[in-house]
Each structure stands twice: as structure tokens, then as C-alpha cells.
Amino acid sequence: MTELVQLNFSEKYQIRLKQAQDKLYIFCLIRKKWFVYTPEEWVRQHVLNYLIVDLGYSTSAIALEVIVPITGMKKRADIVIYQKEKPLIMVECKAPHIGITQATFDQIARYNIILGSQFLMVTNGLNHFYCMMDFEQKRYHFLKELPKI
Numbered sequence: 001m002t003e004l005v006q007l008n009f010s011e012k013y014q015i016r017l018k019q020a021q022d023k024l025y026i027f028c029l030i031r032k033k034w035f036v037y038t039p040e041e042w043v044r045q046h047v048l049n050y051l052i053v054d055l056g057y058s059t060s061a062i063a064l065e066v067i068v069p070i071t072g073m074k075k076r077a078d079i080v081i082y083q084k085e086k087p088l089i090m091v092e093c094k095a096p097h098i099g100i101t102q103a104t105f106d107q108i109a110r111y112n113i114i115l116g117s118q119f120l121m122v123t124n125g126l127n128h129f130y131c132m133m134d135f136e137q138k139r140y141h142f143l144k145e146l147p148k149i
Contacts, residue, residue, distance in 0.1 A: 007125035015050035039095035043125035
């Protein structure tokens with residue numbers, strides 16, 4: 001059995017797991033289906049719970065694996081929350097063993113040049129960073145948390 005890392009999120013979240021054919025699966029709140037467990041998906045499902053349960057965002061406003069075209073390549077933003085059909089929050093999830101570095105922020109900043117989200121979140125499930133964009137100054141300001149709906 002895969003060892004589940006205790007993440008820095010509320011323990012009240014109901015993350016659904018199942019074992020089948022010697023593999024561990026995790027249920028996605030948004031896509032409404034089972035996926036083979038990965039550490040990054042473990043983090044993503046916790047983030048989705050945080051956004052929905054704690055902050056009050058609607059599941060219908062959330063999109064996963066949003067394609068971001070960058071220099072001829074199709075990159076993917078892990079989570080995007082839309083408000084009035086415009087990106088409001090973009091989240092980059094990393095596995096718990098992956099450190100959050102300047103390169104991680106550079107990655108989400110490049111994606112955000114295309115998407116134009118007002119808020120960014122970067123997390124590995126253990127450490128969470130929240131930012132608000134200042135498009136005029138072309139920089140981001142760190143926040144203590146994301147805004148509630």
C-alpha cells in the first residue's frame with residue numbers, strides 16, 4: 001500500500017481512496033471519476049477541498065488541467081477557478097517531496113501571462129503560497145490566504 005503523506009490541510013476533508021488490482025485510486029471531486037493515485041493528485045484533491053469546503057467556490061467554476069499555449073507548446077495549469085468566465089485563481093500543485101522554489105513561481109507566472117488570473121496559489125501540500133497579481137507593475141504580492149467567495 002502506498003504511504004499517504006499527511007498534508008498541511010484540514011483533516012475534515014473526505015478524500016476518497018480505493019484499492020483495486022493492486023493499485024490505489026483516488027476520486028476526483030471535479031471530474032467525478034477515479035484516477036490512479038499519484039502524490040500530486042493527492043495534493044490536488046486536498047486543494048480542491050480547501051477551495052470548495054473552506055473558501056466556498058463552486059465546483060462548476062473550477063476547471064482542471066487547463067491548456068496554456070506557451071511558445072508552441074501546450075502546458076497545463078493544474079486548477080483554474082473562473083469568475084464571470086474569466087480566470088480568477090490559478091493553482092499549481094506539486095507532489096509533497098517537491099520543494100517550492102523560484103522556478104515554481106516562474107512557471108506559474110509564465111502561465112499567468114497567458115491566463116491573466118488575479119490570484120495564484122502554489123503548493124506541495126505542506127507549504128502553501130498565495131499571491132495577488134499587480135498587472136500594472138508586472139509583479140505579485142504575497143497574501144496570507146486566498147479570498148473567500
